[in-house]
Every structure is written in C-alpha cells, then in structure tokens.
Amino acid sequence: MARNITMIEAITEAMAQEMERDDRVFVMGEDIGLSGGVFKATAGLYEKFGEERVLDTPLAEGNIIASAIGASMVGLRPIAEIQFADFITPAMESLVQQASKIRYRSAGGYGCSLTVRICCGGGTGGGLYHSQENASWFVHEPGLKVVMPSTAYDAKGLLLAAIRDPNPVLYFEHKKLYRTAKGDVPDGDYTVPIGKAEIRRQGRDMTIVTYGYMTGLCLEAAEQITKNGVDAEVIDLRTLSPLDKDTVLESVRKTSKCLVVHEDKRTLGIGGEISAIIAEEAFDDLDGPIIRITGPDIPAIPFAPPLEHAWMVNTEKIVAGMEKLAAY
Amino acid sequence: MASKSGRAVAELETEKSDNGRKNGNGRELMLGLYKMLVKCRMCDEKARILFRQGKYAGNFYSGVGQEAAEVGAAYSLREDDWIAPSHRDWTSNIIKGAPLNLCFAQLFGKATSPDRGKSTPAHMGYPPIHTITPASSIAGQLAVGTGVAFGLKKLGRDTVVVSFFGDGATSLGGFHEALNFAGVHKLPIIYVCQNNLWAESVPLRLQTALKDLADRAKAYGFPGISLDGNDVMAVYDASTKAIARARAGEGPTFLECKTYRWYGHSEIDPAKYRMKEEVEAWKKRDPLVLFEKVLRDKKLLTDESKDKIAKETTQEINEAVEFAEQSPYPDASELADHIWAQE
Numbered sequence: 139m140a141r142n143i144t145m146i147e148a149i150t151e152a153m154a155q156e157m158e159r160d161d162r163v164f165v166m167g168e169d170i171g172l173s174g175g176v177f178k179a180t181a182g183l184y185e186k187f188g189e190e191r192v193l194d195t196p197l198a199e200g201n202i203i204a205s206a207i208g209a210s211m212v213g214l215r216p217i218a219e220i221q222f223a224d225f226i227t228p229a230m231e232s233l234v235q236q237a238s239k240i241r242y243r244s245a246g247g248y249g250c251s252l253t254v255r256i257c258c259g260g261g262t263g264g265g266l267y268h269s270q271e272n273a274s275w276f277v278h279e280p281g282l283k284v285v286m287p288s289t290a291y292d293a294k295g296l297l298l299a300a301i302r303d304p305n306p307v308l309y310f311e312h313k314k315l316y317r318t319a320k321g322d323v324p325d326g327d328y329t330v331p332i333g334k335a336e337i338r339r340q341g342r343d344m345t346i347v348t349y350g351y352m353t354g355l356c357l358e359a360a361e362q363i364t365k366n367g368v369d370a371e372v373i374d375l376r377t378l379s380p381l382d383k384d385t386v387l388e389s390v391r392k393t394s395k396c397l398v399v400h401e402d403k404r405t406l407g408i409g410g411e412i413s414a415i416i417a418e419e420a421f422d423d424l425d426g427p428i429i430r431i432t433g434p435d436i437p438a439i440p441f442a443p444p445l446e447h448a449w450m451v452n453t454e455k456i457v458a459g460m461e462k463l464a465a466y
Numbered sequence: 467m468a469s470k471s472g473r474a475v476a477e478l479e480t481e482k483s484d485n486g487r488k489n490g491n492g493r494e495l496m497l498g499l500y501k502m503l504v505k506c507r508m509c510d511e512k513a514r515i516l517f518r519q520g521k522y523a524g525n526f527y528s529g530v531g532q533e534a535a536e537v538g539a540a541y542s543l544r545e546d547d548w549i550a551p552s553h554r555d556w557t558s559n560i561i562k563g564a565p566l567n568l569c570f571a572q573l574f575g576k577a578t579s580p581d582r583g584k585s586t587p588a589h590m591g592y593p594p595i596h597t598i599t600p601a602s603s604i605a606g607q608l609a610v611g612t613g614v615a616f617g618l619k620k621l622g623r624d625t626v627v628v629s630f631f632g633d634g635a636t637s638l639g640g641f642h643e644a645l646n647f648a649g650v651h652k653l654p655i656i657y658v659c660q661n662n663l664w665a666e667s668v669p670l671r672l673q674t675a676l677k678d679l680a681d682r683a684k685a686y687g688f689p690g691i692s693l694d695g696n697d698v699m700a701v702y703d704a705s706t707k708a709i710a711r712a713r714a715g716e717g718p719t720f721l722e723c724k725t726y727r728w729y730g731h732s733e734i735d736p737a738k739y740r741m742k743e744e745v746e747a748w749k750k751r752d753p754l755v756l757f758e759k760v761l762r763d764k765k766l767l768t769d770e771s772k773d774k775i776a777k778e779t780t781q782e783i784n785e786a787v788e789f790a791e792q793s794p795y796p797d798a799s800e801l802a803d804h805i806w807a808q809e
C-alpha cells in the first residue's frame with residue numbers, strides 16, 4: 139500500500155526494512171544513534187535495533203568509511219552516514235584510494251558493498267560549510283556509484299538498491315528535499331534501478347537534464363515557459379555515475395536542444411560531462427548550443443542572505459536559460 | 467602590549483603573573499578575568515536570544531558553561547599572539563580584543579563583519595588580532611594553527627598560538643598529524659581541549675577509551691595536563707606557564723579543560739540525549755559563580771560593583787547589536803570577491 143510520506147521518512151523506512159530483512163545490514167556515523175541524526179534520518183533505529191547495529195562513531199569520517207569498507211569485506215552490509223557533504227573530506231582517502239579501487243587492485247579478489255548516505259545541498263542558510271553538494275568529486279572516480287533522489291518514491295527505492303548493490307554507492311540526500319519532497323511511497327519492498335534516469339515531463343522543444351533538488355525547479359520552469367509556447371522535456375538523472383547516456387541522447391535527438399541544470403559548481407561539473415557526451419554523440423541533431431545553468435565557480439555558498447541568493451540556481455535563472463535556448 | 471586601555475594593567479601583570487599573584491598584586495588581574503567572564507557569558511546569551519528572535523539564520527554554538535576555559539586560556543595572550551578557534555569559540559575573538567560591533571555584525575552576516583558575511587555566524591576570525599577565521603570542518607583550524615606556530619618559529623619570533631577545540635576533535639586524523647608535528651619541532655602552540663563530555667550527541671565513552679584526554683599528549687612527547695576547566699584561575703595559571711614554555715622555545719603543551727556546555731550542541735539541538743541530572747550538576751559548578759565567590763571572599767567584588775559591571779556590559783552589548791542591526795547586508799555584487807589575491 140502506498141502512503142503519502144516525506145523523503146526523510148522514506149529514507150528511514152528503507153533502512154529499517156532492510157535491517158529487518160537482512161541482519162548483515164547496520165548503520166554507523168556521527169550522531170545517528172540515540173539522537174537519530176542531525177536531520178532525524180535514523181530516528182527510531184537505535185531503539186529498534188540497539189547500539190550494536192546503530193553505532194555512534196567517534197568524530198572521524200575517514201575511519202567511518204574505512205571501517206565500513208573493512209566490515210563489508212567480511213560480508214557485512216554497512217550503511218555509513220556522512221553528516222554533511224562538506225565534511226566528507228577526511229574520508230577522501232578511504233573513498234577514492236580504498237572503496238573505488240579495492241576491487242580493481244585485487245583483480246576482483248576483494249570488493250566492497252557499502253552505502254554512504256551523504257546529506258548535501260544549499261539554500262537553507264547553512265553558509266560555506268553546511269551547503270556544499272560535492273557529488274561531482276566522486277563522479278570522477280570509476281568504481282564508485284553516485285546517486286541522488288528527487289522524490290520520496292525514488293529515495294526509498296534507490297536506497298534499497300544501493301544497500302543491495304555489490305559496489306560502493308554514494309547516496310546523496312538534498313537537505314531541502316527532506317521534508318518538502320512528499321509523495322506516494324509503497325510500504326513494501328521495491329527498488330529503483332541504479333544507472334537509470336527518469337523522464338519527469340515529456341516535451342518536444344528542448345531537453346532539460348537535471349537531478350536532485352533542481353528537478354522540482356526545472357519542472358516549475360518548464361510550466362512557466364509554456365506561456366512562450368515552449369514545451370520542454372525534463373530528465374531527472376537520479377544516478378550521476380554511471381550516467382544513463384541513452385535516455386539523455388534519445389531525448390536530445392528528439393528535441394534538438396539541451397539545457398543542463400545543476401546546483402553544484404560549474405567547472406568540471408556534471409553539466410560539462412553531459413555537454414561533451416551530447417557534442418560527441420548527437421552533434422548532428424543539435425539546433426542550438428548546449429547551455430548550462432549551474433552554481434557559480436565560487437568556493438562555496440556564503441552565509442549572508444543576498445550572497446546565498448545570488449549563488450543559488452533558481453527558477454528565474456532556469457527560465458532565462460530556456461528562453462535563450464528557445465531563441466535558436 | 468595591548469592597545470586597549472582597559473586591558474593594559476592586566477596584561478602588564480600577565481607577563482609576571484605568577485609573581486604578581488604570589489605577591490598579592492593580582493587584584494586587577496582577577497577583576498579583569500571576572501569582567502571578561504561576564505562579558506563572554508552575556509554576549510553568548512545575547513547571541514542565543516537574537517537567534518531565537520529570528521534576527522539571523524544559520525546557527526549558533528553556545529559556549530555558556532565553558533567560559534573559564536576560554537577566558538583562562540586566552541586572557542594573557544599578547545596582541546601579536548594567535549588564536550585558532552573552532553565553532554564554539556566565537557567569544558575567543560572578544561577575549562583577544564575584537565570590537566563587539568564586529569562580533570555581532572558577524573552573527574548577522576552583515577557587510578561590516580570581518581568576513582563581509584561570507585562565513586557563518588559563529589565561525590569568526592579577525593585578522594588584525596590574529597584570530598583565524600575558522601572552517602567548520604572540525605580539527606581543521608587546529609592543524610592550520612599548528613602551521614602558524616611552525617611559521618612563527620621559523621621567523622624566530624617569540625609569538626605563540628592558542629588552539630581551541632573539543633573532545634570530539636581529538637578523534638580526527640588531522641589532530642594526530644598536527645600534534646605529532648608540533649612535538650617533533652617543539653612548536654610554540656598551546657592545545658586547549660575543552661572536554662565538555664559530548665561531541666554533539668556522542669558521549670565521551672564512544673569517542674575515546676581514555677579517562678583523561680591529556681594522556682594523548684604522551685604519544686607526541688610533550689606535557690598534557692588535565693584541569694578543572696570551570697576554575698578560571700586554574701586554567702589561567704596552567705596557560706600562562708604553557709605560554710611561557712612555548713615562548714621560550716620549549717614546545718607545545720596540551721591542556722585538557724574538563725567542562726560542560728549548558729545548552730544544546732547548537733541552537734537547533736534540544737539535547738534530549740543528556741540526563742537532566744548531569745546538566746543540573748554542572749550548572750551548580752557555574753564558572754562565573756565559582757569565581758564570584760573567590761572574589762567576594764577576597765573582598766574584590768560587592769553587590770554594587772557586580773551590578774555596575776553587568777550594566778556597563780549590557781550597554782556595550784546593546785550598542786553592538788544596534789550597530790549590527792543597522793549595518794547593511796553585503797551586496798550580491800560582492801559574491802565573487804576574495805576568491806583570488808588582489809593583483
């Protein structure tokens with residue numbers, strides 16, 4: 139049966155159900171135990187499963203990931219939480235030297251099946267160090283899967299898929315969606331396939347490629363621009379690595395125009411990669427330049443409200459990009 | 467020597483603090499410490515009220531309950547000394563002499579704040595007085611502060627660094643790397659760990675198997691001392707000794723100040739994970755009340771003088787809040803400023 143619940147409730151439910159179903163699954167991280175996490179994503183798990191399976195770790199992200207990797211090497215299924223994507227940096231060694239390469243360097247002799255839940259994203263007044271997305275850092279690392287849901291339904295299905303995936307999966311959660319993304323979520327078991335994008339709105343005139351929190355803004359922008367007679371298709375990538383090229387290319391071949399929208403910084407972001415893929419594989423189908431609407435190349439999102447507002451991608455900026463593209 | 471007149475006497479005594487106190491000349495110093503404790507307490511409580519009133523967004527990390535550690539450790543620093551603060555050390559700027567106007571402008575993220583609204587409310591630094599604008603990543607400043615001590619030593623200065631951090635910070639790799647390096651090179655730095663028993667909701671038993679965090683210093687080859695972090699004179703004495711040691715080129719000291727934060731980790735944390743009894747027991751050991759008693763016993767403080775201090779501080783704070791509220795926000799056109807050095 140489907141209920142109308144929030145993204146954060148869907149995330150909690152996915153963990154609880156999988157821990158119930160599979161006793162190899164456990165969660166670890168900072169403040170995830172008795173307090174239920176900074177955003178309450180693990181609320182109730184400590185009471186239900188106890189300290190052995192819901193472990194508050196010392197303040198050391200590198201060790202959170204390294205010990206989860208090790209535990210998965212003996213067959214366990216850890217879900218590690220990184221409280222803020224901003225603070226994933228001490229875990230860089232564990233993620234990019236260990237998690238992404240252990241299978242490759244041992245010719246498949248070892249591997250790690252681990253889920254890292256990472257709270258990310260700006261627009262909540264969090265300032266420089268509680269707003270970063272940082273997902274694209276990891277897209278550059280083959281061996282790591284990277285996903286980010288935009289709906290409550292996908293949040294549960296992608297998380298269950300991540301936990302069951304035999305590879306390391308970085309599961310990014312946008313904090314602005316936790317309580318605003320609400321929708322029908324089945325109470326039973328289901329997965330959303332990793333590596334598969336979803337078309338959220340069908341359209342003829344241009345393709346908008348996006349993911350996460352930006353998906354809702356793009357859908358709003360697509361509605362607004364109908365008044366100019368533009369009918370836009372909106373693709374929610376859902377998985378950033380491995381990218382679902384086919385869905386993107388097929389749509390661009392149909393619409394002949396593409397706008398890529400992401401919150402993360404511009405240079406070497408997902409937008410650059412998608413633009414290159416389209417340029418290489420669908421050049422003949424294009425009727426205009428590929429346009430990117432992204433966060434700026436500015437170190438992080440500043441605190442002062444006018445600065446944060448200027449930094450963030452919003453519906454107006456997306457509509458402006460669409461108008462520019464529509465002119466071709 | 468500090469330029470602020472109010473501090474001059476205390477600082478004079480600071481340099482010979484031990485002698486001064488033994489000779490009974492520490493009255494000015496003790497009153498100065500008391501006034502600073504009151505100032506930090508009142509500013510912090512005001513910061514909390516302002517947040518609750520919705521005057522600024524983001525968050526604030528109150529240090530109420532921990533003032534003796536903060537004031538005791540930083541009070542005797544010279545103007546050219548450095549502080550590497552963390553999230554709970556907004557008041558270390560006040561102790562080091564930052565104008566209150568700037569401290570409150572920082573909370574509000576206004577264009578008049580030292581960082582022009584870039585960083586977050588509690589993460590304050592002020593370059594003219596050498597407090598390092600902190601990143602939020604725990605143990606980051608402690609490591610960079612160690613680098614500052616390294617540089618100062620290379621320059622042959624007798625300047626020191628005080629680094630503030632919590633019990634949780636001692637679990638990070640960066641903490642160990644920094645202290646190891648400081649030990650090897652006998653760097654002029656004082657590591658002031660405010661062990662408040664909790665790192666957000668994580669209790670000390672899940673942070674470390676040690677009873678005393680000061681024991682960590684053994685591994686790096688320099689002294690580690692556990693202190694009553696609510697006794698401002700105890701912290702002051704240990705700090706001045708550690709500072710003198712650092713100035714003399716004898717290397718770092720680790721001071722573990724055992725203390726307690728009265729409120730939640732931040733203003734959005736109801737701290738339900740703690741036992742009421744624990745909080746109440748620590749509130750009975752209020753560092754201000756403890757020190758007030760010492761001062762009253764020595765006839766250094768009366769009801770009237772206490773009142774006067776509170777009134778003066780309130781007025782100073784009100785003016786600073788007014789300044790911060792009147793200040794403009796930075797203009798959006800400043801967004802890309804300060805990414806690169808100005809040619």
Ligand SMILES: Cc1ncc(C[n+]2csc(CCOP(=O)(O)OP(=O)(O)O)c2C)c(N)n1
Nearest residue numbers: 225554602603604632633634635664665666
């Ligand atoms: C690297 C990193 N991980 C996580 C956080 C989130 N965080 C902020 S403060 C804190 C707890 C700090 O505890 P402690 O060091 O004891 O200092 P206290 O807050 O008690 O003063 C955590 C986990 C962070 N800021 N940086």
Ligand SMILES: [Mg+2]
Nearest residue numbers: 632633664665
């Ligand atoms: Mg602590």
